[in-house]
Amino acid sequence: MRPLQRLRSRTVVLPDGNIDTDRIIPARFLTTTERSGLGAHLFADWRYAPDGRERADFPLNRPEARDCAVLVAGPNFGCGSSREHAPWALLDFGFRAVVSTAIADIFRSNSLKNGLLPLIVPESEGAWLLAHPGAEVDIDIATRILTLPDGTRVPFPLEPFAQHCLLEGLDELGYLLARRGAVEAYERAR
């Protein structure tokens, strides 16, 4: 996993609530057996017209969105299926953080396992960010602080173990494998 310590980027905003994983990556693209290459299909039915051309009015298609690493979205982002293809597609497109007032459980967990930060902000800051696309934000994983353009510091929750893994670029598998002795003891004791 690529470590993530600090992120400074302008935001792209998708203000809808309940943006589901089918919207993020439609099921017809799940026939891949790879992790890579999904960025081209990110938000496919939203981003492209039926004839395959990019819709100019879709926020991700605007030229200024191309190098943004922070996606701001309405509440309950990532609801729906458990497809890890959703964070894979977001990462492949270039995002490293998704900011919302609420993020669905499985999507949040999948994101953390791939180095994509699911960042929960309070209602007022969430509303400000939704209303200000392109705002330059600074995200510091070590201090768990998001800084708005006016210098307002917004603390955000991040589970300490996940924070450690993000900072160090560690995945959880090594941690689990190192504890297989405890698992064997558990199996014997049942």
Next chain:
Amino acid sequence: MMSAAPRTLFEKVWQRHEVVPESASAPAILYVDLHLIHEVTSPQAFALLRERGLPVWRPRRTLATMDHSTPTETAQVFGGAPIAIEAAAQQVRELERNCAEFGVELLPLAHAERGIVHVIGPELGLSQPGSTIVCGDSHTSTHGAVGALAFGIGTTEVAHVLASQCLLQRKPRTLALTVTGKLAEGVGAKDLILYVIGQIGVGGGTGHVIEYRGPVIEGLDMESRMTVCNMSIEAGARAGMIAPDETTYAYLAGRPRAPRGAAWERALEAWRELPSDPGARFDRTVQVHAGLIEPMITYGTHPGMVMPIGGRVPERGDAAFARALDYMGLAPGQPLKDHPVDVVFIGSCTNARLSDLRSAARLLRGRRIARGLRMLVVPGSQQVKRAAESEGLDAVFREAGAEWRESGCSMCLGMNGDLVGRGQYSVSTSNRNFEGRQGSGARTLLASPLTAAACALTGRVTDPRELLGGAP
């Protein structure tokens, strides 16, 4: 003797599976009893094992099946014709190769016990009370109907379970959802869970495990309980659970992979300890009165956009709501009743069990579906298919003009080519009405099998109670 604090069903199952309890700095290590895998969310997990040179650590605790991208046409399932979608064929081959190489049991495409992963787990007696069950699919919550802690995981976690039989998990909160009163005639488990999602919202269960309880839940048969638990994820919940009782034990007894003889007696003794203790505390409680529930139908692009079938599409100010209605081709204030329907789908892990097919057949028997309407009936498993055929339900569907297919996820998510056309209206017994879920531009109205059958007969959105002979 120390008197322990009263515990919920969830807490009992959780504690029994803690290899290492959680601490401030690290999540719990939770043991997984049963790991179910399928062709779509497992290839990258096996690839990770290969990269690291790791074996599947406890191969007997994983069972593989094929359901998501697989064909439902008989010739393609049984080898008479190649799988039409090459990428799906590739996933099928890759799962076969991975299972052979890593020593995991696979129910392959032509197997008599193959089916939708959440249908076959309980059907085989593998899903058992008090166990932990995970699968790379969000509808794993279905298995909570037997009193298991069952939840969906991502592909990285599939790899974790394959390599260590464990997951790192923070303990979720608990929500007691009590259903009192009585469900009316023509109103079933699907209507109940759609109503619940409408009440608590699609994010209303986030971070929680829901325990469904109360007299109405106790009165549901096992397949109805599965329908309820299945859609827990549609309320954002981590899992849904129902305490095991005599209905559960009667369902599991004698199933091929359920314990037998002395092992059954021992299991039963342990299972009887599982229900939440009197006085056990839940983090949240919600009450629902079943008498208020009518046949439900969705009108929007998530399952929380739901109303009684005789209702009118509500008005709301926000842009996302307006956009959702625009996608659906509907307007605020408009009734859905009598709205034309192009496709009816009876299937999915929500509603493709024998009782669901019987419910639909009850209305279709001796009748014809509307001219020009396409109806697809896809049993949840090959065993469900054979059971339905043995009581003549396939003939009921075929004579009514419906297509009778081999089992799989099919038109629920349209990965296998079973698609709803752009702009078409589909009344579907599945679980998600997301934009594009059943095909690009497809418009999905979620409903019960009974309602779906009523809509198929008239070609319009129809209250099934009108066709049952009772007053609506």
